[in-house]
Amino acid sequence: MSDQNRLSVFKTYKLYVGGKFPRSESGRVYEVTDAKGKWLANAPLSSRKDARDAVVAARKAFGGWSGATAYNRGQILYRIAEMLEGRRDQYVAEVADAEGLSKSKAGLQVDAAIDRWVWYAGWTDKIAQVVGGGNPVAGPFFNLSSPEPTGVVAVLAPQESSFLGLVSVVAPVIATGNTAVVVASEKAPLPALSLSEVLATSDLPGGVVNILSGRTAEIAAPLASHQDVNAIDLAGADETLAKELEIAAADNLKRVLRPQPVDGGGWSTTPGTDRMTAFLETKTVWHPTGALGASGSSY
Amino acid sequence: MASAPASAPGSAFEYAPAPESRAVVDIAASYGLFIDGEFTEAADGKVFKTVSPSTEEVLSEVAEAGEADVDRAVAAARKAFEKWSALPGSERAKYLFRIARVIQERSRELAVLETLDNGKPIRETRDADLPLVAAHFFYYAGWADKLDHAGYGANPKPLGVAGQVIPWNFPLLMLAWKIAPALATGNTVVLKPAETTPLSALFFADICRQAGLPRGVVNIITGDGRAGAALVAHPDVNKVAFTGSTAVGKQIARTVAGTRKKLTLELGGKGANIVFDDAPIDQAVEGIVSGIFFNQGQVCCAGSRLLVQESIHDELLDSLKRRLSTLRLGDPLDKNTDIGAINSAEQLARITALADRGEAEGAERWSPACELPSSGYWFAPTLFTNVTQAHTVARDEIFGPVLSVLTFRTPDEAVAKANNTPYGLSAGIWTEKGSRILAVANKLRAGVIWSNTFNKFDPTSPFGGYKESGFGREGGRHGLEAYLDV
Numbered sequence: 128m129s130d131q132n133r134l135s136v137f138k139t140y141k142l143y144v145g146g147k148f149p150r151s152e153s154g155r156v157y158e159v160t161d162a163k164g165k166w167l168a169n170a171p172l173s174s175r176k177d178a179r180d181a182v183v184a185a186r187k188a189f190g191g192w193s194g195a196t197a198y199n200r201g202q203i204l205y206r207i208a209e210m211l212e213g214r215r216d217q218y219v220a221e222v223a224d225a226e227g228l229s230k231s232k233a234g235l236q237v238d239a240a241i242d243r244w245v246w247y248a249g250w251t252d253k254i255a256q257v258v259g260g261g262n263p264v265a266g267p268f269f270n271l272s273s274p275e276p277t278g279v280v281a282v283l284a285p286q287e288s289s290f291l292g293l294v295s296v297v298a299p300v301i302a303t304g305n306t307a308v309v310v311a312s313e314k315a316p317l318p319a320l321s322l323s324e325v326l327a328t329s330d331l332p333g334g335v336v337n338i339l340s341g342r343t344a345e346i347a348a349p350l351a352s353h354q355d356v357n358a359i360d361l362a363g364a365d366e367t368l369a370k371e372l373e374i375a376a377a378d379n380l381k382r383v384l385r386p387q388p389v390d391g392g393g394w395s396t397t398p399g400t401d402r403m404t405a406f407l408e409t410k411t412v413w414h415p416t417g418a419l420g421a422s423g424s425s426y
Numbered sequence: 427m428a429s430a431p432a433s434a435p436g437s438a439f440e441y442a443p444a445p446e447s448r449a450v451v452d453i454a455a456s457y458g459l460f461i462d463g464e465f466t467e468a469a470d471g472k473v474f475k476t477v478s479p480s481t482e483e484v485l486s487e488v489a490e491a492g493e494a495d496v497d498r499a500v501a502a503a504r505k506a507f508e509k510w511s512a513l514p515g516s517e518r519a520k521y522l523f524r525i526a527r528v529i530q531e532r533s534r535e536l537a538v539l540e541t542l543d544n545g546k547p548i549r550e551t552r553d554a555d556l557p558l559v560a561a562h563f564f565y566y567a568g569w570a571d572k573l574d575h576a577g578y579g580a581n582p583k584p585l586g587v588a589g590q591v592i593p594w595n596f597p598l599l600m601l602a603w604k605i606a607p608a609l610a611t612g613n614t615v616v617l618k619p620a621e622t623t624p625l626s627a628l629f630f631a632d633i634c635r636q637a638g639l640p641r642g643v644v645n646i647i648t649g650d651g652r653a654g655a656a657l658v659a660h661p662d663v664n665k666v667a668f669t670g671s672t673a674v675g676k677q678i679a680r681t682v683a684g685t686r687k688k689l690t691l692e693l694g695g696k697g698a699n700i701v702f703d704d705a706p707i708d709q710a711v712e713g714i715v716s717g718i719f720f721n722q723g724q725v726c727c728a729g730s731r732l733l734v735q736e737s738i739h740d741e742l743l744d745s746l747k748r749r750l751s752t753l754r755l756g757d758p759l760d761k762n763t764d765i766g767a768i769n770s771a772e773q774l775a776r777i778t779a780l781a782d783r784g785e786a787e788g789a790e791r792w793s794p795a796c797e798l799p800s801s802g803y804w805f806a807p808t809l810f811t812n813v814t815q816a817h818t819v820a821r822d823e824i825f826g827p828v829l830s831v832l833t834f835r836t837p838d839e840a841v842a843k844a845n846n847t848p849y850g851l852s853a854g855i856w857t858e859k860g861s862r863i864l865a866v867a868n869k870l871r872a873g874v875i876w877s878n879t880f881n882k883f884d885p886t887s888p889f890g891g892y893k894e895s896g897f898g899r900e901g902g903r904h905g906l907e908a909y910l911d912v
Contacts, residue, residue, distance in 0.1 A: 257577070262902055264884035265561065272888050272904065357893070370684030377679035379848065380672070380691065380894045399579075401912075409888050409899050412867045412875045 140170050140316075142177060142340065143323030145184030146333015152176050157341065159317055162227025170316050173341035175349040178308065181337035182353050185279040185306040188334030193276045193304035197252035204248035204302060206329040211241045214325065218290060218318060225289045225315035239395055240294040246397065247298040254303060254403055262411070269414040274407040276304035277382055278357030281350035283343055285362050288394050289315035293322065295394045296362050299402035301335055308356070309338045310347055310363060316340035344368050351375040358382035358406050382406060441754070444761040446548045451539045453625065456487040459495055459648060460631035462502035463641025469494040474650075476624055479545030480758050480767035480802040488624045491649035496616070496656040499645040503587040503614040504662055506642030511584050511612035515571030522567030522610060524637040529560040532633065536626060540598055541758045543625040545767030545803070546721050548759050554720075558883055559602040562901075565885035566606035569906060573611065576903055578912040584612035585688055585911050586664030591654040591678075592627075593670045594620035594769050595724040595825075600669050601627050603889075603900045605644060611909040613665065616645045618657055622770045624648040655681070663687060665909060669726070672823075672849070672894050690898025690908040692726065692890060694823040695851030698844035699729030699880065700866065702837075703738045705856035709878065711745045714829070717854060717880040719753065719807055722768055723827040726895070727852035729880055731820060733840050736833045743811065743831065750807050751794040768803040768826065777805050777826030784810050784819035789830070815846055823849070837862065841869045850892030854880045873899070 140159075141148040155172035171177075192200070211218065215237055223233035259273040280300045285292030289312045300307045311319030323338050339346050343363055350356055351372040358381050361369045366386075373383050384405045390396045456473065458465035472490040477483060491499070510518070529536065536559075537551035544551075573582050588608045592600035597619055608615045619627035627646045634644050647653055651674070658666050658678050668678050669692040682689050699717050701710050717729025734742050758766035768774040785791050789810040798804040805826055813820050813830040820830045834840040844853055853872040855863050863877040873891045876882060883889065888904035890896060898908045 258904075262884070262886040262888070264882075264887050266882065266884065268879070268882065270884070270887050272902065277892075366684070373683035374680045377676045377683065380676060380679060380693070380896060382897050383683075385686075408873065408892050409890065409904055410867075410873060410875065410892075411888050412877060413879055413882050413887070414863070414877050415879050 138168070140168050140320045140340070142171050142173060143320070143326065143336070143338040144177070144181045145187070145337065146327060148323070151341070152180070159314070161224040167224055168317055170320065170340040173339040173346050175345070177339055178346050178349045179353070181308040181339055182279060182350070182355055184334035184337050185308050186355055188306045188332055189278060191332055192301070192306055192335045195304070197255070200302065200304065201248045201251035203330050204244055204251065204298065207325055207331065208241050208244035208248065210325040210329050211237070211244065215241070218321065221318045221321055222290045225318055236288070236291045240291045243291070243294050243398075244298055247302040250400075250403065251302050254400065254407075257400065258404060258407065259409070264413075267416045269416050270411065272409050272411045274303065274404075275410050277406045277408055278305060279355060280305045280307050280406050281347070281353075281356050281359040282307050282309045283347055283359070283361055283363035284309055284311050284319060285389070285394070286312050286314065286343070288389075290318040290322070291394045292362070292389075293319050295398060296360055296402065297336060299398070300360070300406055303403050303407055305358075305406050306335045307337065308350060309336060310343055310350070311338055311340045312363065313341070313343045347372055348375065351381070352378055354379050356381060358384070360384045360405070361386050441762045443757070445757060445759045446538055446541075446761055448538055448542065448759060451535045451542070453486050453539070453542075457624070457628045457648070458489045459491055459499070460628065460644070460646040461495070461499045462505075462645065463635070465631070468492055469498070474621070476543060476622065478542050478802075479622075479769050480799070482801050485542060486625060488628065488648045491618070491647040491653040493656045495647055496653060496660060499616040499647050500587055500589070500657070500660050500662050502642040502645050503616050506640060507586055507614045510614050510640060510643050513612075515573060518610060518612065519567045519570035521637055521639055522563050522570060522606065525633055525639070526560050526563035526567060528633045528636050529556070529563060533557070533560065536598060536629060538759065539629060540626050541766070543623050544594065544597060545758055545769050547763040547766040548761060549763065550721060555596060555599050558885070559598050562599070562602040562885040563606045566610040569607075570610040573906065573910070576906050578907065578910050582611075582910040582912050585909060586613060587662060588613045588615045588665040588667060588909065589657040589660060589663040590615055590617040590667045591657065591670065592617065592619055594623040595721060595726070597623040598626040598630065601630055603669075604667050607900070607905045608665075608667075608909050609643065611906055613909050614643045616647060616657055616663070618647050618649060618654050621648075621650045658682065667908065668692070672896075675896055688908065690900070691896035692898070692900060693894065693896040695726045695728065695849045695891065695895050696731055696821065696823050696847045697727055697729045697852035697854070697872070698731045698733050698870075699854035700733045700840045700844060700856065701735060701738070701742060702857035702859070702862065703735040704858045706858065706878075707738070707742060707745055710742065710856040711749050713854060713856060713876075713878070713880040714746060715749055715753070718829045719765060719827050720881050722766060722805070724769060724773070724825050725881065727874060727881065729852065729854050730824060730829060731844075732829055732831045733834050733843055734831060735840075736835050739833050746809070747792065747794070750809070753794065753807055755796055755804065755806065756799060765807060765827065768805050771803055773825065774803040774805060777824055777828065780819060780822060780824045780826075781808055781828055784813075784817060784828075784830070787817050787819075789813045789817050789819055815843060821847065837866060841866060845869075845871050848894040851895035852876070
């Protein structure tokens with residue numbers, strides 16, 4: 128019997144929230160097609176409630192993830208790269224379908240995405256030394272500035288680059304200890320939804336990354352106005368939506384990363400530190416140094 | 427001055443008045459807007475008065491900028507930008523060093539001026555505000571020709587015209603925090619001081635003249651919130667920097683939404699000052715006092731919530747009350763004065779209303795015996811005990827000399843209570859145990875944390891908030907980012 132006669136097993140694409148794979152609570156799906164309009168899957172059409180559930184999961188995960196050692200976060204990000212490498216063919220096929228690319232071009236995208244996880248895995252325990260440090264204040268104090276994660280970050284993944292673009296915006300957010308609610312590319316959500324299978328098997332604690340599919344504008348609105356979301360990356364928003372969301376985000380003064388120009392190669396150049404520092408706070412702590420002498424401690 | 431310093435009745439010491447001379451400062455009867463290197467009237471000729479909060483004496487009359495004036499000031503800054511940004515950094519540095527030096531030379535004059543216009547004690551303007559102002563210019567002067575090494579890539583570019591709106595609590599210091607990094611990085615500025623404290627910024631204009639700063643690099647427009655709103659909304663402004671209330675900060679964030687304007691916001695706070703049972707009580711009391719009564723509590727990073735471990739509550743409160751009874755409230759120009767005037771009638775009304783609400787909600791109110799001068803805006807140092815987290819006085823920023831006292835039993839409870847606020851600007855930790863300091867500091871969601879000290883500032887030390895206390899940092903290397911196109 129030849130392989131062509133075997134009926135393949137479809138995958139039901141589901142959301143990734145709190146380390147679990149739920150369907151949309153709304154029961155809604157939408158049809159996802161390839162670049163030529165051929166049916167690929169029915170993806171969950173997330174609701175406002177799904178967005179709020181994802182925020183709850185991300186908040187719950189924040190303490191543990193931000194409190195993990197930077198070394199541990201680096202190990203886990205590297206593990207994600209390892210897991211992806213092992214399932215490279217699956218992602219090449221999905222990216223090829225999603226973006227209408229040849230297998231070889233899709234392969235370059237997936238390879239770059241894997242390498243991007245490796246790049247950020249190495250950053251976890253270095254960023255604090257690059258952006259923090261001691262400050263030579265004019266007084267008897269030890270004064271230290273350290274970066275800390277902002278908190279729960281809503282990430283609107285790029286619409287055009289379904290996998291490399293997605294990884295390029297998610298990895299920097301979580302590398303530094305934030306947790307994320309990610310809205311996948313609206314028309315090409317499948318690589319993002321499949322990424323969750325790798326995240327779930329890389330020792331990444333549930334809730335650190337939550338992935339939603341559906342209408343970007345519909346899911347992003349409740350995230351932008353959510354009082355327990357600390358920041359929003361508008362990469363996947365067009366100009367009109369970005370402005371609306373930035374206005375909504377002002378209600379609790381979210382940190383807003385406006386849509387940035389994408390490099391000519393479509394996320395192919397090595398990123399700098401900007402996507403990390405956009406979601407970092409600086410905490411500065413003053414400690415008296417006292418004075419050791421005849422008078423003893425002076426503080 | 428009309429009012430002699432009030433000495434607390436029954437206090438251990440009587441002091442003779444020791445007023446600083448106001449002859450050192452010459453305030454003109456009126457001031458114009460400082461645009462393109464010249465003082466000019468507002469286009470529509472409007473003016474407003476600025477008064478001394480301690481006596482309600484009219485100090486001067488200043489021009490009230492309207493939209494046309496904002497437009498003119500932005501145009502002047504835009505015109506100056508090309509040359510200023512093209513100057514070698516070493517030349518920009520020298521202008522800033524000159525400004526720092528002139529400020530040092532004129533610091534007594536400026537301290538007296540600031541005390542007159544703001545109402546804060548001369549001890550503070552002389553020993554805190556002015557030294558920090560000069561230091562801030564001196565610090566950023568040194569960055570102007572070293573930006574390649576600041577960690578923002580080679581040859582980082584300025585943004586253009588910066589629109590800056592500052593509050594009345596530290597008028598000249600907030601000006602320094604805004605203007606020094608902006609000029610060092612090659613931007614030009616339009617700055618609007620607060621409506622109730624315009625004078626020191628106008629004196630700063632004269633310092634720019636003495637320093638030979640090219641015209642249009644610094645423009646000062648005086649006016650109320652409408653002028654600030656027009657500045658923030660101006661299409662030719664590339665950078666907006668605001669220090670003030672969270673409500674206005676949110677409005678500004680909405681205004682700049684959808685533009686390319688870079689925004690930094692330094693907003694309100696409800697800082698927790700956490701005292702553990704092993705803390706050195708006497709030092710902690712001094713820290714609590716400087717945390718909430720420095721500048722009459724009109725400080726965004728004030729330690730306005732005292733979280734005290736239950737076992738030492740009574741002992742600490744006794745010491746604190748004893749200490750508060752020795753604070754001297756009165757003539758801000760008197761060198762012995764600890765507590766000056768509230769900045770405005772409006773602010774006094776707000777503090778009064780919030781304190782009354784604290785009482786109405788059932789918190790226990792206490793103030794030392796304290797005679798308030800008959801004219802001016804005054805509020806006695808006030809403590810609230812039996813405060814819960816639900817009380818308004820534990821939640822809202824009062825921006826006045828009002829301390830809310832809450833208790834905790836465990837470090838975890840202290841952290842949870844400290845973080846239970848939409849703000850995240852400052853916090854204090856008092857304990858002798860080093861590891862506890864580090865553990866608690868690690869968990870506090872605030873941008874500036876003082877352990878076994880409070881309300882310390884330095885130009886090298888980044889300052890700014892988490893959450894609704896705003897974003898961006900002022901001071902240090904970090905403070906450059908707000909004014910660079912990075």
